[in-house]
Amino acid sequence: MKKDNIVVTGGGTGGHLKVADSFIEELNNRGYNVIYIGSSNGQDKAWFEEDNRISQKFFLDTKGVVNKKFLGKIFSLLNIFSKTLQCIKIYYKFNVKKVISVGGYSAAAATFASILKPNCKLYIHEQNSKMGKLNEVTSKFASKLFSSFSEESMIKDYPVSKxxxxxxxxxxxxxxxxxxxxxxxxxxxxxxxxxxxxxxxxxxxxxxxxxxxxxxxxxxxxxxxxxxxxxxxxxxxxxxxxxxxxxxxxxxxxxxxxxxxxxxxxxxxxxxxxxxxxxxxxxxxxxxxxxxxxxxxxxxxxxxxxxxxxxxxxxxxxxxxxKNSIKPDAVSKILDIVLHDK
Ligand SMILES: CC(=O)N[C@H]1[C@@H](OP(=O)(O)OP(=O)(O)OC[C@H]2O[C@@H](n3ccc(=O)[nH]c3=O)[C@H](O)[C@@H]2O)O[C@H](CO)[C@@H](O)[C@@H]1O
Structure with missing residues (x-):
């Protein structure tokens, strides 16, 4: 019998997608139902469209906000708002209680939805030494934040594939x-x-x-x-x-x-x-x-x-x-924390 539905969101470029991939692999090995939410722009679709470790996939038409001019920013924000509502519906339909975000613009709607829906927890993995804009805004609402570069992170090793x-x-x-x-x-x-x-x-x-x-x-x-x-x-x-x-x-x-x-x-x-x-x-x-x-x-x-x-x-x-700069079991350790978090 499959366990709970867990959402993994984020991507845009290979760096974010590789981390999402490591989490998906381990969740799938542990028998969880993985729902992936990414963007139809960027590399997400090419990476995960044919992936049979994922039980539900949603590629939403979202784009970045940060590098846009004023009007472009307004349109992108309105778009993210409507896609956030779509994600909330998805969470209710699949009874989603945990969302893991690896950041990037393609994680925005699913991340905001996890903050707005009651009884839903957000976990963030920040890959870089300087926090991305989305994570900067949403990390205050996260149950846990993981990063190789943050003193506060419980696990500092990067989730590199085994x-x-x-x-x-x-x-x-x-x-x-x-x-x-x-x-x-x-x-x-x-x-x-x-x-x-x-x-x-x-x-x-x-x-x-x-x-x-x-x-x-x-x-x-x-x-x-x-x-x-x-x-x-x-x-x-x-x-x-x-x-x-x-x-x-x-x-x-x-x-x-x-x-x-x-x-x-x-x-x-x-x-x-x-x-x-x-x-x-x-x-x-x-x-x-x-x-x-x-x-x-x-x-x-x-x-x-x-x-x-x-x-x-x-x-x-x-x-x-x-050899001593990184340990191999970060994916597993991060997921132990996420999955046992009450
Ligand atoms: C331009 C830009 O904004 N780049 C960001 C993007 O970079 P980018 O996606 O280039 O960054 P990374 O180096 O983190 O990741 C590249 C990934 O692609 C994989 N790979 C690469 C080449 C190849 O032929 N095949 C292949 O599979 C590598 O294994 C690696 O896992 O996301 C990273 C993680 O947030 C950021 O640190 C980068 O600054």
Whole structure:
């Protein structure tokens, strides 16, 4: 017999969706009925539409509010209000008493509905070092807030999928370097990779390169022109395989990617997305940098020399120490707290 219905909401980009995915997996393993509420815009639909671990899925036509002009903001807020009413109806229909939000605009309506409906509890997972706008507004109403960066959080480890820990290995030498641009890809990282590729190639180092859907063709053509046989792709569902193969990564510092690399013991050179809200990608990586566990450079003063210095680091030492930066059972521990909360 299936247990209670639990709502998981949020997404928009891969970082939020990966965390939602980890919660859905564990809830499903524990026999709970999972209801997912996301947006029909962004990546939610592509990620979960065919997912048979989820018993009910709702992709609402919602968009972000924060970066809109005045009138756009008003329309988006009115839209969120009407979708909030729709979510309240869903909660009554399926007798929902617990809602887990991983944030992002696609979580807004379901989160507000959990606050407005009596006998419904809200649990929030904030992924970043600086809180997103929605979580800032709604966390005061949450029964519990979880975050790797908050002193108050009962569980500080990030909910990374177990497979990144299972396949972890301590790197001892650099045979393969990977370039990762976050779920959307990053032109700045693509251009940097193409700059350093000839030297990496001459050192006999293999290149893995996630260029993003939109820039893939250009990047691939550039490698062909350079006559370098790199493993280039736009986006892969098998990200773990690429992480596992790499001995060193150059990457954006979105929270999910950052902790996945820690879990896998992969030393990294982070180039944060400079336009992230409150510069949160920089602060995500700064926490690791202060412990000597990563390299960190601003996109505005990217330096090839610094990069080549980094790949000559004591990789074994960093990789070994990454092992202690995160523990593997955060998903389970967070859900223990949520599910036993009265
Ligand atoms: C531009 C922007 O606002 N980015 C935010 C977004 O980033 P974004 O979604 O890029 O951030 P993350 O790095 O957190 O997550 C990317 C996720 O996509 C997966 N992946 C990546 C490449 C690939 O080919 N296949 C694949 O599956 C990775 O495993 C990872 O789990 O959400 C993050 C989490 O809130 C934030 O920290 C970022 O700042």
């Amino acid at each position: 497979e990144f820990f299972d396949k972890a290995r301590v790197r001892t030498e650099i045979k393969t370097v990977a370039f990762f641009g976050g779920s959307q890809g990053a032109i700045a990282i693509n251009d940097f990779a193409l700059k350093v590729a000839p030297k990496l190639n001459s050192l006999g180092i293999k290149i893995i390169h996630q260029a993003g859907k939109n820039d893939y063709e250009r990047v691939k053509a550039q490698y062909d022109k350079l006559n370098i046989n790199a493993d280039v792709f736009g986006f892969t569902k098998d990200f773990l395989l690429k992480v596992q193969e790499a001995d060193f990564a150059v990457s954006r510092a979105g929270a999910s990617t950052l902790w996945e690399m820690c879990a896998n013991c992969l030393p990294s050179f982070f180039i944060p997305y400079p336009y992230a809200a409150k510069d949160h990608q920089f602060y995500n990586a700064k926490v690791l940098k202060e412990k000597g566990l990563c390299f960190l450079q601003r996109e505005s003063n990217l330096d090839e020399e610094e990069f080549f210095k980094a790949i000559n680091c004591d990789i074994k030492n960093i990789s070994t120490n990454l």
